[in-house]
Amino acid sequence: MSDFPRWKYALVALVMLFGVLYALPNAFIPLSAVQVSANHGAAPVDQALQQKVQSALTSQHIPNDGVQVQGDHLLVAFANTDVQKSGSDAIKAALGDDYTVAFKLESTVPGWLRAIGARSMPLGLDLQGGVHFLMQVDQSGVVDKQESSYADDIRSLLREKNIRYESVARDAKGGRGIVVVLGSAKDRSTASDLIANQYPDINVSDGPSTSDRFVLNAVIKPDKLRSIARDAITQNLSTLRNRINALGVSEPLIQQQGEDHIVVDLAGVQDPTEAKKLIGTVATLQYRPGVVDVGGHLAAEAARTGNVPPEDALYYMRGTKQPVLVSKKIIVTGNELTNANSGIDSRSGTPNVSVTLNATGARKMLDFTTDNVGKPMAVVYVETTYDTKVVDGKEVRVPRVSESVINDATIQSPFSNQFETSGLGSPQEAHELALLLKGGAFAAPVDIVEEGVIGASLGQDNIKTGFKAVLLGLALVLLAAAIYYKLFGLVADIALFFNLVILVAVMSMIGVTLTMPGIAGIVLTLGMAIDANVLICERVREELRNGSSPHASIRAGYEKAWSTILDANVTHLIAALALITMGSGAIKGFGVTLMIGILTSLFTSVTLTHAFTALIHGHRKLKTLSV
Amino acid sequence: MEIFNHNSNIPFLGMRKYSIAIAIFLMLASIALIATKGLNYGLDFTGGVSMRVDYAQPVQVADVRAALTHGGLRDAVVQSLGGTREVTIRFQPKEDPGAVQANGKVNLDRVAADVMKMLQGVRPDAKLKGRDFVSAEVGAELKSDGTLAALFVILGIMAYLWIRFERRFAIAAVATEIHDVLVTLGIIALVQREFDMTVLASVLAVIGYSINDKVVVFDRIRELFRLARKAEPEEILNRSINNTLSRTIITSLFTSITMGALYFIGGAVVSGFAVTMLIGILVGTLSSIFVASPILLWLGVSKKDLMPVTRDNPELARRP
Numbered sequence: 053m054s055d056f057p058r059w060k061y062a063l064v065a066l067v068m069l070f071g072v073l074y075a076l077p078n079a080f081i082p083l084s085a086v087q088v089s090a091n092h093g094a095a096p097v098d099q100a101l102q103q104k105v106q107s108a109l110t111s112q113h114i115p116n117d118g119v120q121v122q123g124d125h126l127l128v129a130f131a132n133t134d135v136q137k138s139g140s141d142a143i144k145a146a147l148g149d150d151y152t153v154a155f156k157l158e159s160t161v162p163g164w165l166r167a168i169g170a171r172s173m174p175l176g177l178d179l180q181g182g183v184h185f186l187m188q189v190d191q192s193g194v195v196d197k198q199e200s201s202y203a204d205d206i207r208s209l210l211r212e213k214n215i216r217y218e219s220v221a222r223d224a225k226g227g228r229g230i231v232v233v234l235g236s237a238k239d240r241s242t243a244s245d246l247i248a249n250q251y252p253d254i255n256v257s258d259g260p261s262t263s264d265r266f267v268l269n270a271v272i273k274p275d276k277l278r279s280i281a282r283d284a285i286t287q288n289l290s291t292l293r294n295r296i297n298a299l300g301v302s303e304p305l306i307q308q309q310g311e312d313h314i315v316v317d318l319a320g321v322q323d324p325t326e327a328k329k330l331i332g333t334v335a336t337l338q339y340r341p342g343v344v345d346v347g348g349h350l351a352a353e354a355a356r357t358g359n360v361p362p363e364d365a366l367y368y369m370r371g372t373k374q375p376v377l378v379s380k381k382i383i384v385t386g387n388e389l390t391n392a393n394s395g396i397d398s399r400s401g402t403p404n405v406s407v408t409l410n411a412t413g414a415r416k417m418l419d420f421t422t423d424n425v426g427k428p429m430a431v432v433y434v435e436t437t438y439d440t441k442v443v444d445g446k447e448v449r450v451p452r453v454s455e456s457v458i459n460d461a462t463i464q465s466p467f468s469n470q471f472e473t474s475g476l477g478s479p480q481e482a483h484e485l486a487l488l489l490k491g492g493a494f495a496a497p498v499d500i501v502e503e504g505v506i507g508a509s510l511g512q513d514n515i516k517t518g519f520k521a522v523l524l525g526l527a528l529v530l531l532a533a534a535i536y537y538k539l540f541g542l543v544a545d546i547a548l549f550f551n552l553v554i555l556v557a558v559m560s561m562i563g564v565t566l567t568m569p570g571i572a573g574i575v576l577t578l579g580m581a582i583d584a585n586v587l588i589c590e591r592v593r594e595e596l597r598n599g600s601s602p603h604a605s606i607r608a609g610y611e612k613a614w615s616t617i618l619d620a621n622v623t624h625l626i627a628a629l630a631l632i633t634m635g636s637g638a639i640k641g642f643g644v645t646l647m648i649g650i651l652t653s654l655f656t657s658v659t660l661t662h663a664f665t666a667l668i669h670g671h672r673k674l675k676t677l678s679v
Numbered sequence: 680m681e682i683f684n685h686n687s688n689i690p691f692l693g694m695r696k697y698s699i700a701i702a703i704f705l706m707l708a709s710i711a712l713i714a715t716k717g718l719n720y721g722l723d724f725t726g727g728v729s730m731r732v733d734y735a736q737p738v739q740v741a742d743v744r745a746a747l748t749h750g751g752l753r754d755a756v757v758q759s760l761g762g763t764r765e766v767t768i769r770f771q772p773k774e775d776p777g778a779v780q781a782n783g784k785v786n787l788d789r790v791a792a793d794v795m796k797m798l799q800g801v802r803p804d805a806k807l808k809g810r811d812f813v814s815a816e817v818g819a820e821l822k823s824d825g826t827l828a829a830l831f832v833i834l835g836i837m838a839y840l841w842i843r844f845e846r847r848f849a850i851a852a853v854a855t856e857i858h859d860v861l862v863t864l865g866i867i868a869l870v871q872r873e874f875d876m877t878v879l880a881s882v883l884a885v886i887g888y889s890i891n892d893k894v895v896v897f898d899r900i901r902e903l904f905r906l907a908r909k910a911e912p913e914e915i916l917n918r919s920i921n922n923t924l925s926r927t928i929i930t931s932l933f934t935s936i937t938m939g940a941l942y943f944i945g946g947a948v949v950s951g952f953a954v955t956m957l958i959g960i961l962v963g964t965l966s967s968i969f970v971a972s973p974i975l976l977w978l979g980v981s982k983k984d985l986m987p988v989t990r991d992n993p994e995l996a997r998r999p
Contacts, residue, residue, distance in 0.1 A: 137761050181758065309729055310811035507759030510948060511741050517946040525940030529933050569877040572941055572949045576884060576956060579934035590926045597685060616898040619843055620891045626835040627887035630828040642880040646887065
């Protein structure tokens with residue numbers, strides 16, 4: 053048929069082939085596996101480790117389907133989730149804290165399909181379950197942080213008002229407030245009024261005093277402490293959401309449990325190790341004034357004698373391990389930035405992170421750099437990790453804070469909200485740090501106290517009836533279309549089938565997580581996709597009634613229906629886009645399904661059916677149309 | 680096969696006083712219902728109680744579910760944890776009315792004891808390992824994001840229709856859209872169906888469905904206005920509705936068939952989604968026929984607003 057060019061047939065055939073190929077992986081069911089990867093500083097994954105894991109499993113008589121080295125990690129496959137669990141326990145016991153051992157679902161898609169980038173859709177928490185993390189939020193950490201910041205504030209307040217003080221420090225035992233030591237009773241009462249006026253959340257009381265030491269106790273009010281703790285959890289929850297979004301996991305479950313726990317369930321995680329690192333790591337940057345120290349003599353001296361000036365702190369450079377003196381004052385921290393991206397520094401060729409600060413951070417940075425051109429500024433990398441220690445026969449998780457200087461450079465000219473930080477070890481590290489910074493810092497340190505596999509939240513019978521309903525619904529629509537529009541209805545049915553195939557193919561490529569509501573969304577999309585065919589068929593019927601010839605009716609039917617179909621679908625697309633921008637789990641997934649469905653249905657309902665119609669009617673003289 | 684007489688000319692516009700009056704009444708009633716009865720939010724919006732139960736011997740999750748359903752906890756979420764001997768159970772405490780105290784607070788120990796009684800009645804080896812309150816699964820940001828998204832939809836659709844059609848079409852479409860969503864929500868509030876994330880998704884899908892429906896009619900209105908030599912707006916609008924009537928109803932029927940199958944045999948998880956969609960399809964179809972065009976007529980749509988813009992050459996126009 054002349055008005056349906058050959059290249060369009062070819063396009064239709066190609067798209068159909070693409071759909072079948074990329075939808076195919078969903079027919080292969082994944083395996084339960086355990087993934088082992090090395091932590092920073094541990095020996096890399098190699099044959100020796102493979103032997104060790106294999107013998108650990110054999111000695112405990114745990115059957116497995118093979119231990120394999122895959123790139124920088126080790127993968128052990130098991131027959132089912134029960135064996136997987138005991139296998140993971142055995143491996144963890146054998147390897148200790150140097151390696152991260154995590155559960156994984158290993159794809160069984162054949163290599164030739166994977167080679168072309170085809171993969172199956174991960175199944176959601178409701179259909180298949182996933183990995184489960186229980187995290188404890190260390191609320192005393194927030195209080196510590198808050199007290200330190202109040203101590204800094206009080207120090208600068210007293211300095212500003214010219215009140216001489218002997219020391220301002222947090223109570224040695226922690227959590228008991230800030231102890232201010234002043235030189236006279238008069239100073240103490242002035243300071244007391246000042247602090248009480250400036251910081252309404254602090255209770256100030258006089259402490260024991262001697263002839264030249266007048267102690268003032270500043271304690272954060274209990275109400276404020278409670279609200280700090282509550283805010284900390286809320287911020288941690290939103291930080292976790294950001295980080296998990298960055299991981300690309302759709303439809304996670306993140307909720308607060310009890311006073312100080314957070315539950316994170318992730319479905320279809322491809323790389324649980326990275327997930328664990330990203331949700332559990334507490335790392336941030338601090339920008340601090342450096343100390344003018346040509347040749348590093350001062351720092352070397354301080355490191356040798358242990359005499360560090362009271363206003364400074366002694367750190368070591370990342371990599372070279374050289375001692376560096378850095379001021380205790382913090383200009384800006386990772387909390388005050390709005391964006392971070394990793395890249396490569398154009399001058400030194402080392403990995404870097406480019407950072408955008410928020411308004412307050414930018415102002416502080418501008419003020420500092422304007423006053424300190426020619427002086428050094430240091431970037432301190434702060435990471436909190438947890439070690440397992442046995443105290444009194446019980447396992448206790450102890451936080452360990454490691455701080456190192458990644459960069460100590462002279463300020464060339466003032467800058468404010470945008471700048472770059474170089475000196476990171478590897479592009480991978482820069483990438484991880486950028487993700488962490490972008491996701492926002494945890495307000496309180498968190499520790500993963502429990503991890504495991506969690507089963508599907510829907511029962512097998514629920515899933516079965518759900519699928520049955522979906523198939524029945526589709527079958528009924530196919531039948532109804534065939535009865536009502538006869539041959540044109542059958543063509544629409546073929547289009548609908550390929551719409552499903554292509555939709556699944558595209559969703560698999562993007563990696564949309566499939567959930568039961570998601571399946572309902574697919575069905576709805578298909579139910580609505582047939583609208584385009586209804587429009588075309590009704591138009592063709594109208595043209596026939598108006599006395600046009602069959603071929604002319606087909607042509608006019610497609611032409612006239614097209615403008616309507618386009619308008620209807622574009623407005624529908626706008627609605628779908630809004631669902632996606634809302635960005636929250638299930639709704640976002642649904643919006644993505646809807647949007648892909650609208651686009652695929654535009655193709656299948658119009659171009660694909662036109663190809664079939666042209667193929668069927670093209671070379672024959674027609675008296676009537678079966679529509 | 681044809682169900683509809685293609686020559687039908689039902690005077691839909693003639694009933695516009697009644698249809699608009701009914702639409703306004705339904706909207707007001709829906710607002711009142713949502714304000715007074717409120718929506719019956721589900722576990723993912725409210726949070727609830729989370730329990731962990733240990734079994735001495737392996738247990739089937741399905742059996743735990745059956746025991747809870749038997750005891751009256753119909754909507755509990757049960758998942759296995761780790762292997763086969765530990766489960767987590769999440770539910771809304773209002774499912775156990777005995778444990779909700781007069782002041783609305785929930786006695787956690789009482790809830791846990793009640794649930795353990797249900798479980799131990801079937802399996803005496805069940806042991807409570809922990810119980811706690813859990814927060815909502817969806818963050819508070821969903822509310823602000825949702826409002827923003829709704830605004831985005833309205834503005835986006837208005838802008839598109841304004842450009843492709845004309846200002847009056849944009850206003851009529853959005854007004855009808857708001858009607859459809861409100862009435863759908865009103866019915867959900869009336870029957871107190873559980874409102875969870877899937878129902879929310881469904882309500883948002885109703886927006887997409889119903890705008891689709893309206894645009895098809897609007898498209899025909901534009902076409903007929905452009906074709907007609909003498910265009911009496913009321914007659915054109917009525918003819919457009921009649922011409923597209925067959926398509927409007929067939930599409931609604933086809934979509935309803937799939938959703939009906941989900942509702943009747945799909946089980947609890949998808950039935951909420953399906954029934955919301957069914958309500959939405961019904962409301963949206965009726966408003967496409969009875970509400971959208973009368974609004975258009977009142978806004979004063981006319982032939983000259985819809986003629987394609989002729990590209991006058993400004994150079995030529997300036998010449999004497």
